[in-house]
Amino acid sequence: MTTANQTDFPNELKTIRDFIRWGASQFVEKKVFLGHGLATSLHESAAIVLHVLFLPYNLDNCYLDAVLTVAERKKVVFLLDKRIKERKPVAYLINKAIFAGLTFYVDERVLVPRSPIAEIILQRFSPWVDENKALNILDLCAGSGCIAIACAYAFPEAHVDAVELSDDALEVAGKNIKKHDVLEQVCLFKSDLFKALPRKKYDVIVSNPPYVAIQEWKDLPAEYHQEPEMGFTGGANGLDLVLRILIDANDYLTEQGVLIIEVGSSSETLQQLFPQVPFYWLEFEQGGDGVFLLTAEQVQQYHQQFKKY
Secondary structure, X not given: OOOOOOOXXXXXXXXXXXXXXXXXHHHHHOOOOOOOOOOOHHHHHHHHHHHHOOOOOOOOHHHOOOEOOHHHHHHHHHHHHHHHHHOOOHHHHHOOEXXXXXXXXXXXXXXXXXXXXXXXXXXXXXXXXXXXXXXXXEEEOXXXXXXXXXXXXXXXXXXXXXXXXXXXXXXXXXXXXXXXXXXXXXXXXXXXXXXXXXXXXXXXXXXXXXXXXXXXXXOOOHHHHHOOHHHOEOOOOOOHHHHHHHHHHHHOEEEEEEEEEEOHHHHHHHHXXXXXXXXXXXXXXXXXXXXXXXXXXXXXXXXXXXXXX
């Protein structure tokens, strides 16, 4: 079967169910890489089809046999084809991503939200954080603003500062802050990590910084190269920004504060650099790894060792 395009698709395809199934089969046949938050080819195909039809993800099964108009069929196939030919993540095709149960606007200016940190935000960082005492939260390398905004929902009494260096990402984050009506709770800062941030103590510092080693990034599937490299690469070993955060967080955590950082594939490298540091590697029921937690006491205790690097 040839790759889908606006006019080349089987005439038998008529219903929502037909196009979701066919799109998924096309993705498998063309070896589309899944790595942006949607678990299967069926999920990716469904996201595109339902987006075109302005229908929700939780559509009742009784609608799956509804017949698409000719115009709708062409638009669905156009986006399915774009996903295959350009290897563009679905979130960019539909300008939408789900994170912590919330919908965010995304485009090529930011990474597609998919961090496992969403799971622990929904748990309000329990049991490491007393939700009644988490009054100040800092999100470093905020990107689309998804972590900061999800924290605002989870901690409605807290103030959340979101730090980002990219002007493009700041525009997207600002759009999402307005979309979720958290302007009074979430404050955006343009800063290279802590540099332009007012000196302040935080109960939670959370970050999903660039952590991929440069060579590793070069070898990633084509889908990842659709995203901004600035959001991915963290130097030769992937830890340039992570090490800076570890050093400076000592000045920004409250006594009972916690530091939570995603380092993904660089977790082994980090542990090898600091074998004596008791990084607590979080476990996730919904999948994902490479996220560690340190208490403010531990950050202070190992501060000098972090500074050596």
